[in-house]
Amino acid sequence: MKSFQVVEFNAPLKEVDQPTPQPSGTQVLIKVKAAGVCHSDLHIWEGGYDLGHGRKPLSLKDRGVSLPRTMGHETVGEIVAFGPDVKAGDKADLKAGDVALVYPWLGCGKCETCLAGEENMCLKPNALGVYCDGGYADYMTVPHPRYLLNLKGLDPVTAAPYACSGVTTYSALKKVEADFNTPIVIFGAGGLGLMALSLLKAMGGKGAIVVDIDARKREAAEKAGALATVDGKAPDALEQLAKKAGGPIRAVIDLVGNAATTQLGFDCLTKGGKLVIVGLFGGGAPWALPLIPIKAITIQGSYVGNLRETQELLDLVRTKKIAPIPVTPMPLAKANEALVDLQKGRLVGRAVLTP
Template identity: 90%
Template sequence: MKSFQVAEFNAPLKEVDQETPQPTGTQVLIKVKAAGVCHSDLHIWEGGYDLGHGRKPLSLKDRGVSLPRTMGHETVGEVVAFGPDVTAADKGDLKVGDIALVYPWLGCGKCATCVGGDENMCVVKPNSLGVYCDGGYADHMTVPNPKYLLNLKGLDPVTAAPYACSGVTTYSALKKVEFAFNSPIVIFGAGGLGLMALSLLKAMGGKGAIVVDIDARKREAAEAAGALATVDGKAPDALEQLAKAAGGPIRAVIDLVGNAQTTQLGFDCLTKGGKLVIVGLFGGGAPWALPLIPIKAITIQGSYVGNLRETEELLELVRNKMIAPIPVTTMPLAKANEALTDLQKGKLVGRAVLTP
């Protein structure tokens, strides 16, 4: 089995050749068909998050991420073998040869949060694939249980891979602002998540979105994907442009960037009673004047990926509404380092997907 691993933070991925693992217990072995390269992978690769205000960065090592680690949490694979403890009931409609999306946001599986269906929010022992456990930057991968494999039933593996993160992340964030779907919402960021959000918003019945991005190419991509309008976040009159484009009060903002500048502009453009949902992890410190939070009765909510149920809902939505996929750039697995560097430098529009 060939994989590309983070052996040291901030160092090139290391190519590793080892025996292909055999599934034990309830594991399932898959042959990787596609692995999306996500911005979260950059944080893992770099080793932490910027907390702003001169504070020490949040270290992934301190959060329990150990090295070496094979990244990749947007993975589609072909089922190769089931472990000896997998029952027919466990398999459901899944069989050897099927192509499935891997749900990666695993927890301990035993705490009240996990049992309640929100493994992505587990604080006892997070076990996310590609973060705490090895993921899809490889030609094979083991998945702990068949329930985390969602049969694609004919969906394209390459364009479906991002649904495991950018898809379910934006779907879960959009569900948090459904109250505002009868008016334009504002979305910060026109990368893979932003373009995904535009597609899903339309399928979910939303009126549409105004997209903010500092990259002209990405604004063009957002317009092509159906944005009602786009705004350069660095423009001195960006706030006025947003108000004009909305044509009325802005009740909801989804920030897929998550730095001090985007969250400030997102906060400022909201009307009373509005909601700012922060998804992005670019980093920095909170910029808001605290008295304005109660004066404007603003809700500020974080949104972290999504649960298994939401991922299942998302795939059904994709099938039923025939949602167009986001732009993807396919790259061979051997170019994993190049894909990360391109993402880091902002060269990619949409998503890079590695294909072993």
């Protein structure tokens, strides 16, 4: 099989040819049909996160990410074979030849958090494409059938992003669902932002004002149904947000996560509002600490989503016939090019590798 691996941080991916793995134990072998290229892949590729305030960057190596590593955590594949320990009850509605979305946010599988269905919060993460090899390859093994969600006819290329950008935005939106009767503010009109707009409408929200510094992405957000858009770099961005909201802003979802976006997000909230930070762009917290209690603001992080939420998301996509976000299919051999395009901000929507 062919894969593209990070063999050195900040270096081009290396094309590797190796034998196709055979599934052991409860593993499932899939033939990859689509693998989304996510902004989180850039952090893995670059080797860390900017913590701001002159702090030493958070090293992925120190977090247990070892090289070489095949990235790819937004993966759809066709089931080829089940390992010898897979029982009939483990397969649910799956059989060889079915096309399934891979849930990648695995933990140790044994702790109280994992057993409660919150593997994405496990303190010993085993995420596919991060700590274990993922979908930038022809074939991939998945540890257990329960992490495969049957697409039942959904398009593999447009469905692949549901494993990250989809469940990430769905989980974040659920955290502000109590404020869906008023416009919310979303920072970032990339793959996650466009996904959030589609899901917000399907979940019964009034709508969102989208903030982005890229005019092309603001235009994409308007086409995707944003109530309004604002240039985050505009000197009167705060005033524009207040005017376009037409009332108090109670909820902000920041899909960028840098000092500028979190500051503007904090500033635009009314008393008692909630700022949910999803993006990992990096930097240090910019808020004046006394204003947090004075405004009674809730600042909450949101990290991907759990397996149950991913199934809920696929069910929502089917029942509400949610239109997919724009995707740019690219051959697996162009994995490096896709990462550079994402790094340089040249992509609108999502690049999806198609082996």
